[in-house]
Amino acid sequence: MTFPVVGMVGGGQLARMTHEAGIPLGLKFKLLSDTPQDSAAQVVSEVVIGDYRDLDTLRAFAQGCDVITFDHEHVPTEHLRALEADGIPVRPGPDALVHAQDKGVMRARLTEIGAPCPRNRIVSDPADAAAFAEEVGGFPVILKTVRGGYDGKGVWVVRSEADAADPFRAGVPVLAEEKVDFVRELAANIVRSPHGQAVAYPVVESIQVDGVCDTVIAPAPDLSEELAGEAQQLALRIAAELDVVGHLAVELFETRGPDGKPGILVNELAMRPHNSGHWTQDGAITSQFANHVRAVLDLPLGDPRPRAPWTVMCNVLGGGYPDMYQAYLHCMARDPQLKIHMYGKDVKPGRKVGHVNTYGDDLADVRERARHAADYLRGTITE
Amino acid sequence: MTFPVVGMVGGGQLARMTHEAGIPLGLKFKLLSDTPQDSAAQVVSEVVIGDYRDLDTLRAFAQGCDVITFDHEHVPTEHLRALEADGIPVRPGPDALVHAQDKGVMRARLTEIGAPCPRNRIVSDPADAAAFAEEVGGFPVILKTVRGGYDGKGVWVVRSEADAADPFRAGVPVLAEEKVDFVRELAANIVRSPHGQAVAYPVVESIQVDGVCDTVIAPAPDLSEELAGEAQQLALRIAAELDVVGHLAVELFETRGPDGKPGILVNELAMRPHNSGHWTQDGAITSQFANHVRAVLDLPLGDPRPRAPWTVMCNVLGGGYPDMYQAYLHCMARDPQLKIHMYGKDVKPGRKVGHVNTYGDDLADVRERARHAADYLRGTITE
Known part of the structure; x- marks a missing residue:
């Protein structure tokens, strides 16, 4: 057994950040990317340019990879089965991944295992x-x-x-x-390995603006231990029942029953590192990206516990600046503790081009710092 | 002004880890490496294979770079002057770097500015x-x-x-x-930018075995605030006097005078990220690698403060295992909080092939965990 080669299908920011997390692990990383300009293709040594919808391309790419994993959930199920038939481990496997690809299949299966759904x-x-x-x-x-x-x-x-x-x-x-009359949105992020080890990150609050994730607060403020535990258990159970390998994000609605009792309903599943887990890069002992890679290689998982009382992530969307460098410089000067994560993508209005993480003891301060940096980078504030 | 291209001369592990730190910063990274197998060349997208001792190679490499910086201190001073004459910023510049290249020049200059030396x-x-x-x-x-x-x-x-x-x-x-009769070795790591901003990391204790760095403890245990401050001030003063840009490691001897009073003497200078600063990857708010990159680009520097009461780094040297993967798997299973950093290098006995970082509240525990992992990976212990 030697240090393995991870084949990543898809050149987006999730692949970019997974590569970043794989460097200290000593792994070899091979990327299948649509174009050489894609976010991950800019920073990875071994890049194959090709179309993941083409089976021959996938097969050729998979040669020499010890495992195939994904930046997105769009690879056709039948192609994944063909790779498995070729003897290449695909993680998560096609039978799990279909639940993140097809919302009809997902709802039917979740209902079958008794997971609460709208x-x-x-x-x-x-x-x-x-x-x-x-x-x-x-x-x-x-x-x-x-x-x-x-x-x-x-x-x-x-x-x-x-x-x-x-x-x-x-x-x-x-x-x-x-249409669920929810109190707020939560996400339960877990990572599971082929031998069945799993770790659960703290449940986070996820705030969407215009249908796009805007802010994530870790852990979700004022969430009872009981409901947090229930959400984590639910995510672990879904992962086990669906045989998920790697990172699983379970997006949840927090509800209040007629009796005022809080509850949760599953909104969506994602089987890859997820926007609601970006806070872990700076806020957890082991990031979702490192644990995803460890899981798909069946390595022992890292500690998912938080390193600070509060971590806040805000997405940076494209806005008024075609080039954010001056704004970025300003943000670094204003807040020397700010953690900026840029994806190397061209700025288009509303496009996710990066995110910022902040952490500390005082939630209001931590949240204000992340908010300010994201707004400043977008250009919606100038001071 | 747009996101700049950092040209890194040298393909060793310092370049590898600097690239890793540059990914979230959204920077473009270009590497001049001796071979495609070098530690950094394995993980960087844009690699030029060539000899840094050849001026034409350096000149061609520097085309399109916004700044040139280094993995090592071996580039001839006259080549660096030629690049500067071509209009390429070289950081640290040749006039600073010569003090890390030539111990005679270093001693003469340190004596001139009144820095304590053997x-x-x-x-x-x-x-x-x-x-x-x-x-x-x-x-x-x-x-x-x-x-x-x-x-x-x-x-x-x-x-x-x-x-x-x-x-x-x-x-x-x-x-x-x-030959200094020292009590122990310390290192004062600082980072300085062209506009003169500087940050000082906590002073660390550095333990050598057979002349090679073995363990670094951050901060140095039982170091008086007074002596720690003196060491930081000394490093900052050396950086200012020598006009260092980027990371400067000042390796120090801690001494006891005849009166029992502690003192410090400068042992060596290094003008690049340094082994005594590897702990910052997991133990400080901003790592030495991120701050080195920020400095050479004249970006505002990040907060150098520690994130945990104690962080310990142990180097992983090549030993009994030509392939460390099984041992690495064991170490991950034993300690889910362990941070492993592998360099992708072939194992040769005594060669630095990686390091581990551990952190926490209890120094004895933190130190034992790092020691155990380093020894296990080297093969000097098997349980």
């Missing part, structure tokens, strides 16, 4: 969506294409039957879900 | 070395070739005139120094 079913047309709305107490309801969505794309809040035409245009099955 | 002078032959010994109270004395030494190479403890022949064989000037 009421949902596949709907066939706008009239069927209206029928579903009636079943759950009326519009609005959520419609989602079962495949292809992310960051709010592929998701519609529908207020009437007439409103429900758009989701069906893509020709992809459409899942209807009740 | 008594020393250039000696011309074994008889002159014997004369020097007489001046300082007799043998043994230390002889060093003024250029080319590292990790104990190029250094002799000489006990007689007959013993003093070896150092002169290389045809390089030889510096004689009194």
Whole structure:
């Protein structure tokens, strides 16, 4: 057994940060990227440029890799099965990954194992969506294409039957879900290895703006130990039942029952390092990226505990500056403790081009510092 | 002003770890490496293979770099001047770097600025070395070739005139120094930027075995605040006087005067990230590598303060295992908080192939964990 080669499919920022985490581990990293300009392709030594939808490309890429893992969940299931048939370990495997690829499969399986979900079913047309709305107490309801969505794309809040035409245009099955009256969003991040070892990170609060993750607070403030434990147990159980290997993010709604009792419902699953876990780079003993790599190689996992009472992550979205360097310099000067993570991506308005982490003892201060830096980099504030 | 390109000369582990630290900063990194197998060349996207001793190679490499910095101190001074004449910022610059390249120049300049040094002078032959010994109270004395030494190479403890022949064989000037009866070795690490901002890391204790750094304890245990402050002030003053840009390690002897009063003497200078600063990767808010990069780009520096009461680094030397992967797996399983840093280098007995960092509240525990992992990886213990 020698230091292995990790094959990463996809050249986005998750691959970039996984490579960063793999360097101290002494691993060899091979990247399949769409273009040489992709975020990860800029910083990795061994890059293959190619299309992950092409099986021959995937097969050639997988030669010499000890394991294949992913920056995204878009590789066709049948290609992953073909790689497995070739004898290449694929982690997470296709049978697990399909639950992060297809929201219909995910809901059916979660319901089967008794994981709490919003009421949902596949709907066939706008009239069927209206029928579903009636079943759950009326519009609005959520419609989602079962495949292809992310960051709010592929998701519609529908207020009437007439409103429900758009989701069906893509020709992809459409899942209807009740619109949950949630208190806030949480995420339970865990990492699981092939031999079944698993670690659970503290449950975080995730704040979305316009359907895009904006701020993550670790741990989620004022979350009872009981509910936090329940969320972690749920994520661990989902991972075990679905045989997930690597990082699993379970995005949750925190709800209040009619009796005022808090509860959780599963919103989405992601089987890769996840935006709600970026805080771990500076806020946990072992980052989600390091633990994802350790898991897919079946190495013992690292300690997931936090290093500071509070860590806050804010995403940096493209805004007014085509080049953020001056703003970045300003942020470093203002806050010498700020941890900036830039992805090397061209700035486009609204595009995630980086994130910042801050940590400390005082949540209000930690949060203000992250908020300020993200807003300053975006250009929405100038002082 | 856009995100700049850092040109790194030398493909060793310091370049590897500087690249790792540069990824989140969003920087572009270009490497000049002797071979594609070098530690850093394995993990960097843009690598030029070439000989840093060849000016044309250096000049071609420097094209498109916004700044040139170094993994080692071996680039000829006249080449650095030529790059500067071409308009490429070289940091640290040749006039500073010569003090880390030539121990004779270093001693002369430190004496000039009143920095405390062991008594020393250039000696011309074994008889002159014997004369020097007489001046300082007799043998043994230390002889060093003024250029080319590292990790104990190029250094002799000489006990007689007959013993003093070896150092002169290389045809390089030889510096004689009194053999200091030191209590222990310390290192004061600071980082300084072109606009004169500087940060000082906590002073560490550095323990050598057979002339090679073995263990670093941060901060140095039982060091008085007064002496720690004196060491930091000394390092900052040396950096300012010599116009150092980037990381400066001042290796120090801690001494006791006849009155029992503690003091310090400068042993060596290094102008690049240094082994005595590896603990900062996991133990400080900003690592030496991140701050070195920030300094050479004249970006504001990051907070150098420690994140834990104690951090211990132990070097991993090559030993009994040609492949350390099984031992590495064992170490991860034994200590989920262990931070392993492997350099991707072939294992040769005694060669530095990685290091481990541990941190926590209890020095004895932190030290035992680092010691155990380093010994286990080397194969000197098996349980």
